[in-house]
Amino acid sequence: MKYWRKPLDQDKVKPVHGRIILINERCKGCGFCVKFCPRNVLEESERVNAKGYHLVDAVKEDECVACGLCEAICPDFAIKVEIENAKEPTGV
Amino acid sequence: MSGNNDYTQIDNLLREDRMPHIWCPGCGLGSVLHSFLTALNKSEVPLDKVSVVSGIGCTGRTAGYVKLDSFHTTHGRAIPFATGLKLANPELKVIVFSGDGDIGSIGGNHLIHAARRNMDLTVICVNNFIYGMTGGQVAPTTPLNARTSTSPYGCFDRPFNLPKLVTAAGATYVARWTAMHVRRLEKAIVEALLKPGFSFVEVIAPCPTQYGRKNRQSTGLAQMDYYKENSIIKHGADTKDVDIDLNGQIVIGKFVDIECPTFYDLQTEILGKTFPHMSKTQAEEASA
Numbered sequence A: 001m002k003y004w005r006k007p008l009d010q011d012k013v014k015p016v017h018g019r020i021i022l023i024n025e026r027c028k029g030c031g032f033c034v035k036f037c038p039r040n041v042l043e044e045s046e047r048v049n050a051k052g053y054h055l056v057d058a059v060k061e062d063e064c065v066a067c068g069l070c071e072a073i074c075p076d077f078a079i080k081v082e083i084e085n086a087k088e089p090t091g092v
Numbered sequence B: 001m002s003g004n005n006d007y008t009q010i011d012n013l014l015r016e017d018r019m020p021h022i023w024c025p026g027c028g029l030g031s032v033l034h035s036f037l038t039a040l041n042k043s044e045v046p047l048d049k050v051s052v053v054s055g056i057g058c059t060g061r062t063a064g065y066v067k068l069d070s071f072h073t074t075h076g077r078a079i080p081f082a083t084g085l086k087l088a089n090p091e092l093k094v095i096v097f098s099g100d101g102d103i104g105s106i107g108g109n110h111l112i113h114a115a116r117r118n119m120d121l122t123v124i125c126v127n128n129f130i131y132g133m134t135g136g137q138v139a140p141t142t143p144l145n146a147r148t149s150t151s152p153y154g155c156f157d158r159p160f161n162l163p164k165l166v167t168a169a170g171a172t173y174v175a176r177w178t179a180m181h182v183r184r185l186e187k188a189i190v191e192a193l194l195k196p197g198f199s200f201v202e203v204i205a206p207c208p209t210q211y212g213r214k215n216r217q218s219t220g221l222a223q224m225d226y227y228k229e230n231s232i233i234k235h236g237a238d239t240k241d242v243d244i245d246l247n248g249q250i251v252i253g254k255f256v257d258i259e260c261p262t263f264y265d266l267q268t269e270i271l272g273k274t275f276p277h278m279s280k281t282q283a284e285e286a287s288a
């Protein structure tokens, strides 16, 4: 991760890392998660579900900081974020 | 999301068997419901003392999606049903979750009188500027010039400014957020839940199907984006300055947070003079 100033406790704090669980049959392709993820983890994909909605892929899952915003903003309750600790996200 | 301290999961409160819900793609109601359920968990109110009351409309479907005691009432009458629940059992935490048409129009009188009496209710009013479920008719909150199925040349009725209305009627907590401001909305709902007295949270939410499509914001995402770009947070703003114009700026924030005796306080105090068994301490003893 790139910082504009090196945090004093950088070596002590391990950034949290998230794992994205997508419940594809609930997704309606609104795109909120893709747009509002602060780290651009998600991307609309070519895949569609049974109802024909375009699904999303967690293309940059390594970048996820488990803020939970995608889970909170998803109007269809189709995303869950699980915390995976102790894994340093790679460069921005 | 498991294991994160500042975040609570909502699986315990959502009826997953009813998913996917009926709301359209890009509708903001699901996001608002998510914020509400998270707030409910964060507020730590005992869940067996919570009841959710909804009226009719797209927002009114909420009552059917929560794993809580809930009431799907007649059109506009969510607040009277909630008032009845609260009077019959003052220990309950009663939440009204309904739309602008239901609460502001058909139930408009109930709204102002519940605020006047300072009934101890939490009202979450999702305002999408339209009657979504019935075909996109003009609502009392539709901004001037907005197009709807019954105002094809632009709406020429002046809209209600709901925060101003409830503030004037006597509400003790008044806030407005949008469906995009999930975290701040969560915080506001926690505050509203814990506030004794009439608390009112207006949530501006996208309805792409009926409103956005006719007003140059054809998707829910376009509407959310508009909220992101055009919302100004002004805590303590005078509610007379928070009118919403078509495609104009939206003033959001916590507008009112005052202390006032609730209906129950005054009832026990005043009736307690004549009927000592109704005085508050005894009422509390009885419920203890």
Ligand code: SF4
Pocket (backbone or CB within 6 Å): A018, A020, A036, A037, A038, A039, A040, A041, A042, A063, A064, A065, A066, A067, A068, A069, A070, A071, A081
């Ligand atoms: S948890 Fe946060 S960082 Fe991770 S994908 Fe969701 S919105 Fe992006």
Ligand code: SF4
Pocket (backbone or CB within 6 Å): B022, B023, B024, B026, B027, B028, B029, B058, B059, B128, B132, B133, B206, B207, B208, B209, B210, B211
């Ligand atoms: S009509 Fe509007 S409010 Fe109703 S579910 Fe569709 S988008 Fe949501």
